[in-house]
Amino acid sequence: MAVDAAREEKALRELTNRLVDRYGEEHSVERVEAVVGAVRQRFDGHKVRDFIPILIERIARRELTPVEAENSAEEANTVNSQAIPLGDNSNSASGHLFDTLDRLGVSRRTALVGAAAAVVAVVGVVAVIAVQQPDSAPVAAAPGGLTTVRGVVGSEKMAFFEDSRVADALARHGVKVEVDPAGSRQIATSVDLGKYDFAFPSSSAAAERIQRLKGVSGKYTPFSSPMAIATFRPIVDLLTAAGVVKPGPAPAFDIEKYLALAERGVQWDQLEGNTTYPVRKNVLVGTTDPRTSNSAAMYLAVTAYVANDNTIVRGGKAEDYAVSRISRLFTRQGYTENSTDGPFKEYLAGGMGQTPMVWIYEAQYVDAAVHNQLKPDMVLMYPSPTVVSQHTVVPLNDKGDTIGKLLSTDPELQRLAAEHGFRPNDVSLFTKVTAEHQVPVVPNLIDVVDPPNYDTLEHLLDGVAKAFN
Known part of the structure; x- marks a missing residue:
């Protein structure tokens, strides 16, 4: 500067x-x-x-x-x-x-x-x-009215865009944003993008697919969110005793030990000393549908990495091997929803009985904490390893480009993103929010893996999709 x-x-x-x-x-x-x-x-x-x-x-x-x-x-x-x-x-x-x-x-x-x-x-x-500028003119008034900009966004960002403070901040720049929710993979594969000015999926892989499809080179990453697991204190205690979880203010969930447990088909009532959750269901992390949702694709990326001897999956042989080990993590769940909004709301409302563990964006949990929606026994766990979801704006025209710039650079929008649980470019904003609301998070994640490239991830998703049939 x-x-x-x-x-x-x-x-x-x-x-x-x-x-x-x-x-x-x-x-x-x-x-x-x-x-x-x-x-x-x-x-x-x-x-x-x-x-x-x-x-x-x-x-x-x-x-x-x-x-x-x-x-x-x-x-x-x-x-x-x-x-x-x-x-x-x-x-x-x-x-x-x-x-x-x-x-x-x-x-x-x-x-x-x-x-x-x-x-x-x-x-x-x-x-x-x-x-x-007559004295009676309102401060936020935009000459000639507001320009409407339409976007399709991952459902986990709907609360952010529906926040009146976000709308006011955008209005001060002369724009009004209208958004529709969709699973990030849906945005990249089946949504009609012709009626939108920007797409805002929850991963760089989905954004890459959209860029290829629309011939767009520009993109913006205004904030990110690591993947996490929403669970309950009794579940943490059970899995700690089983050697899957390392306890702490923000417990660590060992993916390798979990994968071994799941491959053996272990059920909750088979865990030693289990008197708090003795149900006849497989020990599984609940996810969304990997065929439509980015969060499930990120779960697949992490588990495929571990299944492939803690190595990024590359090549057909490695892809087939990884799919053979991880597909049951999805097929044994039963019905899964298209986006993370549904299962997380169920977690908040339904309690441990229905959803003992849910794969979510960290931002969802932090947002719920800020808005006093959590119950005392709810806990946030971090997978080890985990993956960071890069929420990426793909502008489809000049109006969309304006939104990408504003979300990335406007101090008020960055601050509000932190209040909704996202990690903005200035991470100190996120740290301040979590400290004020006493949310136990890991501020500087170390055990993080990169997702595979777009083509490999698509092959893995296709392999899991076939396993459903």
């Missing part, structure tokens, strides 16, 4: 903090930040930046305090009426200009150092704002 840009960002952070302190009892922090962000956009494209933070603060105060609105408008008009030629050395004219700058919070020393071009820019910008 250039020195001038860094200085401006620092000034904006400081003025925002001042406004929060000043108006904290009248407006929420989000409201103040939204006003500052909206006012800042009015100065986009102006090359001379010397006085921009000062003007932003003055106009933001006008928006936040009706009484100050009249004064700010009057000062803006005064600047416009007292603009003088740069060659005019009249002391009285200069005095009028400096008086006006003083009222705007610009010291005479700053004005002199800022150079004549900066003064001209300030006068011009304030005059434009005075004419174009």
Whole structure:
């Protein structure tokens, strides 16, 4: 970041903090930040930046305090009426200009150092704002209304897009986003993408498939989420005794030991000392349908890696061997849903009886914790190894590209993504959320594997699909 840009960002952070302190009892922090962000956009494209933070603060105060609105408008008009030629050395004219700058919070020393071009820019910008931004205009209003952008997204992101704060943040950039949910593999294989501006699957593999299909090179990865297992304390205790789970604040679920247990067809009531969950069902992690859902594809990627002697699967022989070992993990489950939203809601509502272990995105569990939806005996386990799902925006046109950029760079949208459990580009935002809500997560996952390439993953999925028949 250039020195001038860094200085401006620092000034904006400081003025925002001042406004929060000043108006904290009248407006929420989000409201103040939204006003500052909206006012800042009015100065986009102006090359001379010397006085921009000062003007932003003055106009933001006008928006936040009706009484100050009249004064700010009057000062803006005064600047416009007292603009003088740069060659005019009249002391009285200069005095009028400096008086006006003083009222705007610009010291005479700053004005002199800022150079004549900066003064001209300030006068011009304030005059434009005075004419174009009447006091009654709402901050979030977009000239000409909002541009509607349509997308198809993995179901685990629906709560994020349905959040009114997300809608407000997007509206400040002049867009309204409408989304439809679908399984990520469905998005990549069977959804009609012709009616959408962007696709937002939950994995880089699905995104790669869409890019190939639509001839698109660009993509954005605004946030990610490792795969995890939602379970219950009695299940953790049982599997700890069986040697499958390593206990801790965030228990580790050993995929290799689990695979050995599942291959032997061990049932819950056969576990030694099991008095808390003695049911005649196979010890299995519940997933979605691998033929439609990315989360199940990520489960397949992890288990195939372990089944292939802890090596990424490559080549037909390795694919066949892995499928022969892991297909029963899916076929023995019975009915499975198309996306993770369904089984996780069942986990939250149904309890241990129906869903003792569910393969989910970490984000779903964190989001539920933030919104007080968890019961005391619910636990988040991390598979060992696990895989990180890269939530990837594939823009299908210019409007979709705008959404990809905003989701990746807008500070408010990144913060809200963290509140919905995702790990944004600035991981500290996620760490802050989990600490505030006391969610036991692993902040820096080490035991992570890469999924196979798109073609190999498709071959594995096809092999598992055949096993259902």
